Amino acid sequence: MAMMQSFGAAEVVTGSCHLLTLKSGKKIMVDCGMFQGKNEEKNLQPFGFDPKEIDILLITHAHLDHVGRIPKLVKEGFQGKIIALRSTMDLAEIVLLDSANLMQEEFKTHYRKAQRRGAEAKVTAPLYSVDDVKALYNLPVQYPTYDKPISIEKDITATFRNAGHILDSATIEIDFIEDSQKKSIVFSGDLGNHNDMVMPSPTFVKKADTLYIESTYGDRNHKGIKDSEEEFKKVIQETLLSQGSVLIPSFAIERTQEILCILKQLYDEGELPKCKIYLDSPMAIRATNLYNLYHDELSKCCNDILERDGTVFDFPYVHYTLKPDESKKINEEESCIIIAGSGMCTGGRILHHFKNRIWNPKNSVIFVGFQAYGTLGRKIVEGAKWVKLYHEKVLVKARIHTINGFSAHADQSELIEWMENFETLGNIYLVHGEKEKQKIFKKAIKAKLPNKVHIVKEGEEIWI
Numbered sequence: 001m002a003m004m005q006s007f008g009a010a011e012v013v014t015g016s017c018h019l020l021t022l023k024s025g026k027k028i029m030v031d032c033g034m035f036q037g038k039n040e041e042k043n044l045q046p047f048g049f050d051p052k053e054i055d056i057l058l059i060t061h062a063h064l065d066h067v068g069r070i071p072k073l074v075k076e077g078f079q080g081k082i083i084a085l086r087s088t089m090d091l092a093e094i095v096l097l098d099s100a101n102l103m104q105e106e107f108k109t110h111y112r113k114a115q116r117r118g119a120e121a122k123v124t125a126p127l128y129s130v131d132d133v134k135a136l137y138n139l140p141v142q143y144p145t146y147d148k149p150i151s152i153e154k155d156i157t158a159t160f161r162n163a164g165h166i167l168d169s170a171t172i173e174i175d176f177i178e179d180s181q182k183k184s185i186v187f188s189g190d191l192g193n194h195n196d197m198v199m200p201s202p203t204f205v206k207k208a209d210t211l212y213i214e215s216t217y218g219d220r221n222h223k224g225i226k227d228s229e230e231e232f233k234k235v236i237q238e239t240l241l242s243q244g245s246v247l248i249p250s251f252a253i254e255r256t257q258e259i260l261c262i263l264k265q266l267y268d269e270g271e272l273p274k275c276k277i278y279l280d281s282p283m284a285i286r287a288t289n290l291y292n293l294y295h296d297e298l299s300k301c302c303n304d305i306l307e308r309d310g311t312v313f314d315f316p317y318v319h320y321t322l323k324p325d326e327s328k329k330i331n332e333e334e335s336c337i338i339i340a341g342s343g344m345c346t347g348g349r350i351l352h353h354f355k356n357r358i359w360n361p362k363n364s365v366i367f368v369g370f371q372a373y374g375t376l377g378r379k380i381v382e383g384a385k386w387v388k389l390y391h392e393k394v395l396v397k398a399r400i401h402t403i404n405g406f407s408a409h410a411d412q413s414e415l416i417e418w419m420e421n422f423e424t425l426g427n428i429y430l431v432h433g434e435k436e437k438q439k440i441f442k443k444a445i446k447a448k449l450p451n452k453v454h455i456v457k458e459g460e461e462i463w464i
């Protein structure tokens, strides 16, 4: 029999890392992501397996919680082959280089502070460096295309299908023969929603003897995207018409492109007051360029716009400010829209814009993504009267809006619908979700499907 073990995203959302060991001893890994938030220190701990023994690494998509520990895997001896979509590898390079640079910056700050106390020996070195990221790109890579099985070796194939979550995201199906018996295991990866705005809806899969499915929002159903778009439009119009500016802290991948798409739609409909829109995030600019490059993977709606206008995300109001001096110049602008990272305001250029504008009641801040506990974004959302920015106390007088309807994940009903579309479905294993939410999700699945449902624990041996 084959064995599955999860070394991340087990009863938590982040750190996706699933290992399939076949009877032959062949080891196939699916994702090797970073733990984020309160589990962060786990990134520094040993993997729980020997990276040298992994033969193949399959990657579902380029979010940090799915690729963030790959440079560590390589650093600790992984020499196998990577199988991932070409766009995944390109996007992962942007994500991993950004992560390596951030860790280096943090390390330098901690080191400097520790030096003053004579405690620099205690400062932990970054998880990996820019060179470790580059080393990953020297390994052999095989690029699949959606829906075409590729042979890993005799009697083992992998099929990537569009998961509709972000550019390049995949559901991966591994088919293998063991003791003359055909077996299939499907990893949902992160599944997208059905709004079809930038990404198409996830592709349905026909058969899985074993299914590993994400459960991020297994406990709830989202508000309709249309309501959120209306709310967004109203804030933009009101603020601009009263000569204020709109600040949008945004995640570089997917959310930024969705926001650009909505703004373009408003522009096309003549509903957007004349203004300058600054995309003030080097990472978001690079990601948007990749979205343009791999536009075939985007939704039909995006490709229709591309055919009509020759561009998906650009229109005359949009300005990409890559260089720091271009970013500083935005300060001179009176009434404008600024989209900048980081998404949870833990760093990045959004902090400069807050310092310049968040104290002014004319302006608005729109939060369009989840704000984790302990982040500056969360403090503002929860009504902080002032915030500390670059050692300065700054009043929060701008109007604060939180719009929750934008999500790159399927909700409970969409996840269940996706499972109901299998023609053959065996046991269901829940990963990539918080334990309490997974319990609710398990109950909801049980009410609709006859299959056995199990919440995967870290390191647990599951025989398939």
Ligand SMILES: [Zn+2]
Pocket (backbone or CB within 6 Å): 061, 063, 165, 190
């Ligand atoms: Zn993701």
Ligand SMILES: [Zn+2]
Pocket (backbone or CB within 6 Å): 013, 016, 063, 065, 066, 190, 432
């Ligand atoms: Zn994820």
